[in-house]
Amino acid sequence: MKSVAKSIPSGTVLAKEPAYATRTCHTNPSISCGECRLGELCLPIALDAVEITRLDEIVKRGRALNKGEYLYREGEEFKSIYAIRAGSFKTFKTTQDGTEQVTGLYLPGEIMGMDGISSNRHGSSAIALETGSYCEIPFHQLEDLSARIPSLQGRFFRLMGQEIVKDQQMLTLVSSNAAEERVAALLLSISSRNHRRKLSSTQFRLPMTRADIGSYLGVTLETVSRVFSRLQKQQIVKVDNKEIQVLDMSALRRIAKLNESA
Amino acid sequence: MKSVAKSIPSGTVLAKEPAYATRTCHTNPSISCGECRLGELCLPIALDAVEITRLDEIVKRGRALNKGEYLYREGEEFKSIYAIRAGSFKTFKTTQDGTEQVTGLYLPGEIMGMDGISSNRHGSSAIALETGSYCEIPFHQLEDLSARIPSLQGRFFRLMGQEIVKDQQMLTLVSSNAAEERVAALLLSISSRNHRRKLSSTQFRLPMTRADIGSYLGVTLETVSRVFSRLQKQQIVKVDNKEIQVLDMSALRRIAKLNESA
DNA sequence: CGATAAGTTGAACTGGCTCAAGTCATGTGG
């Protein structure tokens, strides 16, 4: 927990530190799915108490991961999907010219690794952006269980459907040019995901570097930096390195062209 | 069948017409999944004969659709997914400024509509690019059946996983700039999908207009046109309006940076 | 505290965009 806080600059004016630290779910590995505060976001939605217990039996609670540690690597055999409990992760592919292309940002309560299901190989690598923890769910056990618990099967279909929708929104975002639009949409996305997790939707810490954001959004890191500067000059957000404070949410939505997604 | 052929310019030098016409699956609505030549690509893979019969009972074979007809519209209630039997379809979203953003191209044997699963609303509209036909699979019946046939559940998980992988490949393609790379990747994608369907991987007809291709790839139609002209000048492809002949496959792969996807 | 990574800002360059003017294809009605 403290190691997350450690990465927040001490003299920061924003001071959303306590909220972040207390809310970022349990690093405590003994918490079961039934007790987990993220249950309402994560896999267990739509399951009753008994079903959650069944699910609990197959979930392996992973150890804490430090910044930069891999959860899995592109090309490795796919065995499990992973639910984020705390911290944040990015997924990325390494292109043949050796550059890294960020394909996803994952926050607590979200599921990673679904791009390995079809081919039995992980389609991307996943790495912790800060100290974090996760639950590992062996996929074939999840399949077995899903066949016996229809509501779990339905839940997982919907979860995969969500991933498809998310990827398509990202695709339309990146095809439709404007760099400002992309950055604004990313901020709104983080904002609304924080809201779901009962965190501040106006103050948060960007888990990615400018380079990661640029890679994710299909622009250079310099452009990301310039967009932040511009948005700040227009009083739409306050940017202090990775600390973001949204000052004018509706202006931000206007710039993002309100892709309903957010 | 003939109406597909009709859209092929008569005096064309390429003359891949017969292959196209005979191979483009059955427009015959009485063909069952067990008999369908697309079975090996479509939902039934991994199912035994008895299971296919069960699946057959819930599949509704749709009427032929003419060019421009909608299969479903963005925002409509999601009830079914659709398997393409013949022809080609595009999916697209209409952005708030009224422009159309192409999100997918679907060929026979492929499944459309999975972006409606999570929200119970279709996330995009689907429209026939030429005369085509489809099978409708009511989703809740598919869910019921999947709960009773584990191999069908597994198949559908993998199919959704494939859609996720496809969207992410598209995303990385569109973030990594180079217009030529994007066009080359699209050509390779169609080529390999044709190959899977036992059609020519070097000669085919583009089902989309330049405008559609541009929208899909995140460039303008003029850029698409110029890229085609350049590729033709370099003797990599022969372009006759919508007819494409790949002359130098390895050069095309080199340009596409061989995103293994293809 | 010093090294290294992350971020900002400026200046010049350029790929793709916009606008425009044309050709070519398709299909519709007389």
Added chain:
DNA sequence: CCACATGACTTGAGCCAGTTCAACTTATCG
């Protein structure tokens, strides 16, 4: 079956958002 209208495609010219390269400041961490 032709003529004409409309949509699809091509090509050129100028422009601009975002890139590249570079110099610098600010954070982070052993």
